[in-house]
Amino acid sequence: EAGVTQSPTHLIKTRGQQVTLRCSPISGHTSVYWYQQALGLGLQFLLWYDEGEERNRGNFPPRFSGRQFPNYSSELNVNALELEDSALYLCASSSGLKAFFGQGTRLTVV
Amino acid sequence: GENVEQHPSTLSVQEGDSAVIKCTYSDSASNYFPWYKQELGKRPQLIIDIRSNVGEKKDQRIAVTLNKTAKHFSLHITETQPEDSAVYFCAALRGSTLGRLYFGRGTQLTVWP
Secondary structure, eight states: OOEEEEOSSSEOOOTTOEEEEEEEHHHHHOOOEEEEEEETEEEEEEEETTTTEEEEEOOOOTEEEEEEOTOEEEEEOOOSSGGGEEEEEEEEEETEEEEEEEOOOEEOOO | OEEEEEOSSEEETTTSSEEEEEEEEEEEEEOEEEEEOOOTTTTOOOEEETTTSSSEEEEEEEEEEETTTTTTEEEEEEOOOOOEEEEEEEEEOOOOSOOOOEEEOOEEEEEEO
């Protein structure tokens, strides 16, 4: 069984640009979670999607947004990139209470 | 919202020794406490979890204890091995569905051979 997959694995963007990150959950999982892992800050909750709807949102500005598609895959969009957005962005899907993470997308903003 | 604090931030032990990582949480309604291990350059992986109706859970060399009164829980690793070297994250959840996990800031465990 394939795990949670994310694309791209790495990317470099310039301050002010926009970026889209993609996530495919494990087959059969309907919820997708996005976390930001910045150096020394642990995993910060960004967004939770379930059945195509945004269920919860973390303490991030509106320029962080996303959506979930009918096949349960998800996109995370970040507008007007700032240097402090540089981080590993992790996507997860769940079975019951167990979260399964993807390998992440390493975003560097220069 | 929930606030999870994790200590220590770094921990070095000799191979064969035990390691203990402690977390405290603020929301007395939190009822699920997982631990994740993240090896360098890899994804976080669930290694053990405990629910609030249980005081202790073991899985081979790993155990987790929960003290609901004091609102803290701990990860215990016995007979540590170099492959246990990783960042360990504790987390807390309130509710019956996964929703939003509140993570601690992580503990970098290094096991020296």
